[in-house]
Amino acid sequence: MHLRTTLVGGTALLLTAALAAPAVAASGAHSSGAHSSGAHSSGSRSDGGHAATRRAVEAVVAAGVPGVTATVRDAHGTWSTTAGVGDLRTGRHRSAADRYRVGSITKTFVATVLLQLEAEGRLSLDDTVDRWLPGVVRGHGHDGRHITLRRLLNHTSGIYDYTSDDGFARDHFLKEGFFRHRYDTVTPAALVAIAMRHAPEFAPGASWSYSNTNYVVAGMVIEKVTGRTYADEITRRAIRPLHLTATSLPGTRVGVPRPGSRAYSKLAEAATGPTYDVTALNPSIASSAGEMISDSADLDRFYSALLRGKLLPAHQLKEMKTTVKIAGVPNVRYGLGLMDTRLTCGVHVWGHDGGIHGSTSSAVTTADGRHSLALNLNADWTGEPAPVTEKEFC
Numbered sequence: 001m002h003l004r005t006t007l008v009g010g011t012a013l014l015l016t017a018a019l020a021a022p023a024v025a026a027s028g029a030h031s032s033g034a035h036s037s038g039a040h041s042s043g044s045r046s047d048g049g050h051a052a053t054r055r056a057v058e059a060v061v062a063a064g065v066p067g068v069t070a071t072v073r074d075a076h077g078t079w080s081t082t083a084g085v086g087d088l089r090t091g092r093h094r095s096a097a098d099r100y101r102v103g104s105i106t107k108t109f110v111a112t113v114l115l116q117l118e119a120e121g122r123l124s125l126d127d128t129v130d131r132w133l134p135g136v137v138r139g140h141g142h143d144g145r146h147i148t149l150r151r152l153l154n155h156t157s158g159i160y161d162y163t164s165d166d167g168f169a170r171d172h173f174l175k176e177g178f179f180r181h182r183y184d185t186v187t188p189a190a191l192v193a194i195a196m197r198h199a200p201e202f203a204p205g206a207s208w209s210y211s212n213t214n215y216v217v218a219g220m221v222i223e224k225v226t227g228r229t230y231a232d233e234i235t236r237r238a239i240r241p242l243h244l245t246a247t248s249l250p251g252t253r254v255g256v257p258r259p260g261s262r263a264y265s266k267l268a269e270a271a272t273g274p275t276y277d278v279t280a281l282n283p284s285i286a287s288s289a290g291e292m293i294s295d296s297a298d299l300d301r302f303y304s305a306l307l308r309g310k311l312l313p314a315h316q317l318k319e320m321k322t323t324v325k326i327a328g329v330p331n332v333r334y335g336l337g338l339m340d341t342r343l344t345c346g347v348h349v350w351g352h353d354g355g356i357h358g359s360t361s362s363a364v365t366t367a368d369g370r371h372s373l374a375l376n377l378n379a380d381w382t383g384e385p386a387p388v389t390e391k392e393f394c
Contacts, residue, residue, distance in 0.1 A: 005210060006356070007286045007289060007356045008163075008356060047079075048076055048079050053070065053072065053373075055391070056387050056392075057070055057083045059387070060383050060387070061083040063382065064379075065378070065382060066084050067086050067377075068083050068084055068094065068375060068378075068383075069082045069096055069100075069376050070082070070296060071297050071375075073304060078297065080296070082094040086098060086260075086262060087261060087262050088262065094378070096296065096297075097297075098259055098260050099256055099293055100261065100294070100359050100378065101283065101293055101357075102292050102354045102359070105290075106215070106249075106291060107337045108303070108338055109234045110337060113237055114221070115319065116311070116316070117222070117226070119313050125153070128144060128145055129148070130145040132149075133217065136192060137196070140196060140197065140198055140199045141199045147204045149221060152218050153215075153336040153337055154323075154336055155209060155324075155334060156207070157211065158203055158205075159195060159200060159214055159217070160199070160213060161210065162195040163212050165195070167194075173357075178276075178357075183281070183282050184284075185282055186287075188220050189220075191287060192213060207327070212286075215337075219289075222288075230249075231249035231288075234249060241311075242310075246293075246294055246298045247292065247293065247294040250293055251291070254280045262277050262279045262378065263277070263278050263279045263378050263380075264277060264358045265278045265358045266380075271382055277358075279358060290354060290356055296363075299372075299374035300372035300373070302363075303350070303364065304365050304369040307365050307366070307369035308369035319336060321335050321338065338350055338351070341389075345394035347393045348366075349389065351364030351365055355380055356380070358378060358379065358380050359380065360379065360380055360383055360385065361377070361385070362375055362388075
């Protein structure tokens with residue numbers, strides 16, 4: 001079973017088992033095969049041991065996703081493969097250089113910044129939310145005086161997920177609302193306020209429940225502690241030091257930088273019906289829970305550096321990798337913005353998945369950071385990254 005980490009709310013098909021249902025395959029589907037150092041080939045000799053991964057990527061497209069791009073980084077260098085199209089109108093192929101919205105992969109970056117701040121002695125993960133944001137998490141049973149920063153990061157806070165609010169979902173995830181509100185700016189405080197209209201899922205620490213609100217609050221804490229936005233801190237502490245030239249936090253900018261593919265959604269609760277281009281949107285509805293844009297090579301570099309201890313001291317990395325159980329998902333445990341996934345062959349990979357309108361992504365690496373995979377599907381109603389991960393690491 002695969003853990004879903006998506007910003008496309010409770011009404012979206014991504015949150016249901018129906019994800020496995022195939023949609024109509026895009027016409028003109030194409031596989032570019034592998035490339036290394038710019039040389040493209042579909043021949044098995046050039047696959048460098050990644051032939052099964054390439055076939056898994058092609059199978060995702062055959063099952064109905066318009067296009068997929070994936071990049072591997074290991075001891076032999078960098079290998080990429082693409083399949084399908086990045087533009088249904090023109091038939092343009094996907095590219096290994098595509099930039100895309102990574103959704104909840106943003107959470108690992110946010111958690112990294114908070115752990116860096118802890119290492120600097122500027123906060124403690126055992127601080128309560130109220131210490132930094134008095135009165136912000138309060139209402140209908142929520143009480144920030146009893147929720148620690150650690151519980152935000154590992155989703156044991158019990159805070160309601162604002163994306164599950166019916167009104168928010170209707171306005172941002174279904175067709176009529178999306179086209180009416182796709183360019184609206186929503187502040188972090190407004191997102192938290194939506195969550196506060198509902199009762200918490202459980203008392204702090206009593207269980208586990210994935211909540212995007214946790215990371216919106218975490219971003220607000222970063223700003224309170226540093227005096228700079230969480231986006232500025234991620235840029236200063238991770239993007240620039242690691243030279244992640246394709247990675248950005250767009251704020252309220254509605255476009256995706258080039259090169260990139262179009263992003264597609266059904267904007268409905270079913271996998272049938274028309275397909276809509278949802279590439280342009282105001283990502284403030286995701287905020288620090290999922291607004292980031294990146295590419296596969298940058299994500300490989302980030303997770304490799306993180307697991308190799310280049311971003312965090314040993315103590316903080318150990319804290320990040322201290323996981324909690326997720327009921328009903330026996331092969332995945334959740335740390336601090338980082339998931340530990342046990343594959344069918346017994347290999348453990350660390351990383352995060354992400355979903356946002358028209359985009360489904362996954363980025364993982366081995367515990368030593370020496371074998372990484374990042375991939376993106378330019379659809380949100382069908383498709384599953386997990387089989388690609390299985391083939392690459394098993």
